[in-house]
Amino acid sequence: MATDAHITHFAHPQHRLLKTPYSSASRHVCDICEAKLSGLVGYRCNACDFDIHEACADYFKETISFFAHPWHTLTLCRMPPENKGWVCDLCMEHCPPGNFVYRCIQCKFDVHPLCTLLPQTIRSPLHPLHDLNMVPSSGHCNACPERLPVWHYICGPCTSPSYRLHIGCVSGAPSGVGQGSGGTTNQNNSSSRGQGTGNTSSGANQTTSDARNTTAVVERSRSTSVSKFLLKKSFMIAIDLATGGLASPVLDVLQAVLD
Ligand SMILES: [Zn+2]
Ligand SMILES: [Zn+2]
Numbered sequence: 001m002a003t004d005a006h007i008t009h010f011a012h013p014q015h016r017l018l019k020t021p022y023s024s025a026s027r028h029v030c031d032i033c034e035a036k037l038s039g040l041v042g043y044r045c046n047a048c049d050f051d052i053h054e055a056c057a058d059y060f061k062e063t064i065s066f067f068a069h070p071w072h073t074l075t076l077c078r079m080p081p082e083n084k085g086w087v088c089d090l091c092m093e094h095c096p097p098g099n100f101v102y103r104c105i106q107c108k109f110d111v112h113p114l115c116t117l118l119p120q121t122i123r124s125p126l127h128p129l130h131d132l133n134m135v136p137s138s139g140h141c142n143a144c145p146e147r148l149p150v151w152h153y154i155c156g157p158c159t160s161p162s163y164r165l166h167i168g169c170v171s172g173a174p175s176g177v178g179q180g181s182g183g184t185t186n187q188n189n190s191s192s193r194g195q196g197t198g199n200t201s202s203g204a205n206q207t208t209s210d211a212r213n214t215t216a217v218v219e220r221s222r223s224t225s226v227s228k229f230l231l232k233k234s235f236m237i238a239i240d241l242a243t244g245g246l247a248s249p250v251l252d253v254l255q256a257v258l259d
């Protein structure tokens with residue numbers, strides 16, 4: 001095998017990785033994005049059973065600056081074994097020990113690699129007049145009856161009443177997160193307490209009761225549910241804008257896996 005078929009990658013510095021075409025029957029999963037490699041090209045360490053998509057090897061960096069945690073650099077590393085039950089600060093789904101996350105160890109801020117693709121600003125077909133921004137706050141979703149986790153999309157200009165959406169409700173169709181009876185607007189958020197204060201602790205407590213309803217869906221196919229809304233048109237447009245098109249090979253991979 002020619003030596004140029006090997007690369008070194010920060011996600012697995014112990015060994016060189018071999019460029020590998022995965023068969024369509026392959027059951028290997030990318031260690032970074034957790035999506036399947038079947039029918040795609042990736043890099044593999046056979047000794048450690050470590051695999052990553054070529055697109056993920058190119059796109060994901062060892063350290064990033066991220067709008068949801070502007071104070072510190074986040075580093076791609078494996079969730080330590082003692083951090084059982086920890087969740088992604090953005091999507092609130094699990095980050096199992098051993099899986100890759102972008103972390104600020106100092107602040108205990110963790111986010112799935114795929115969730116770093118979530119754009120800070122997005123335009124939703126449900127609220128076409130204004131951009132929505134992802135900021136920490138609390139309140140109820142305008143598209144479904146579920147309470148919102150700390151991180152969700154809010155319209156800046158619309159303040160009374162406020163307009164807020166789950167990440168999973170932005171594209172219009174319920175997709176795992178905040179899935180409800182669908183379409184009906186929820187007008188029972190009589191107060192807008194905590195808006196813009198950055199006080200995230202009350203919001204975090206509120207989400208625990210909702211989590212019970214969605215956990216079953218979410219745990220079955222976490223990476224699939226994240227991918228599904230990243231692949232919605234409104235997200236793809238916003239991600240392209242935010243990354244200058246650099247993330248499109250990763251979106252192509254997610255698309256190929258879902259097809
Ligand atoms: Zn990947
Ligand atoms: Zn290895």
Ligand SMILES: [Zn+2]
Pocket residue numbers: 088089090091092093111112115226
């Ligand atoms: Zn996440």
Ligand SMILES: [Zn+2]
Pocket residue numbers: 069071072104105106107108109
């Ligand atoms: Zn930090």
Ligand SMILES: [Zn+2]
Pocket residue numbers: 141142143144145146165166168169177178179
């Ligand atoms: Zn919602």
Ligand SMILES: [Zn+2]
Pocket residue numbers: 127129130155156157158163
């Ligand atoms: Zn608005």
